[in-house]
Amino acid sequence: MKDKVKGLVAGLLIGTVVTGATAYAAGGKMIEVFYNVKDIKINKVSKTPSEKPFVLNGTTFVPLRFVAESLGETVKWDSKTATVWIGEQPEATAKYFGDNLSHMNWQSTSEFFMDFNYSYNDKSIKDNVGNTYNNFIKINATYMTGKDSTALLEFPLNGQYKKFVSKLGFTDAEKDSQEIVTFTVLLDDVSVTTRTIKAGEFPTDLNIDVSGAQKIGFKVSKTEHHGSGYEVGLFEARLLK
Structure with missing residues (x-):
């Protein structure tokens, strides 16, 4: 709910409330x-819901649908x-990575020590401005990674999807990274978009047409080494049919 809703009511209910002075709560208790x-x-205009608002234990309850x-x-109610x-x-x-959609290839190379990792939807994650996501892909590299380093994570599409949608940026864990990272999206091994990621930038939107593509790849790379690690996140990453 947007900020304009805050403070309007102290409590909310969905659906119809009772019309008498007493009612049974969900567990059968009389209230x-x-x-x-x-x-x-x-917004200064009087409105009356079809279900009567009421006060319970000092808290005002108003039908949620009416307010929204x-x-x-x-x-929308998802039963x-x-x-x-x-x-x-x-x-x-929407199809999320990890929801019966596992990666088909993971490759990484580095000039010196190689220490890349990846994960998707293993737990919640935050972007560099503090937003939390439960659906994501992340690729990270430690400070040991050399200046010429690349990692590639690929997923099968099998021509089933039309769009790939996500937000792209550094995660909260490495928001102060000194590295400048090049991020590339590939469809069937062909680059379709490239973005540069660095500290202090807001996550950017990705909305890519993947119609007919058999696989999608996410590649991170850098050609300079500034002595720090980095962690790139694809936040709320999903495929649409």
Whole structure:
């Protein structure tokens, strides 16, 4: 929910609330509520939900859908995951890496010591400005990696997808890296986009047409060595059909 929602209500409910002075909670316990909310103003305009707001133990409860839609937000209930989505919602066809989609190739080379690693969706991760993601791909290298170093991580597509979407940047763990990293996306071994990543930059959006491609590759490389490691993240990385 956007900041304009904050402070509007102290508590929220989904669906219909009861009309009497007492009601059964989810576990079967009798609770007492007070219908003493006379008016709700959203952006200075009085609005009344079809389900009556009420007060329980000093907290005001208002139907969630009513508040969100009154502020111009969409609301979706995902019964499979028991999740309420407000505003931006996941694409219905999104496929995340690691969700029955494993890599098909991992290669790394370095002029001196080689110490690259990769992972995807093993735990949550933060980007260099503090946003947290549960879906991601990351490739990192320690300070021992030489100046001419490259790592490549590839996944099969088998011509099943239309778009690759993600945010690209340094992770929080290496946001102060002194290295300047070149990041390349390849489709069927052909480069389709190249970005430069360095400290102090915001994550950038990637939106790539992958129609008909049999595989996608993510390559990180650098030609200079400044004595520090780096960790590149593809945040909320997903494929769309």
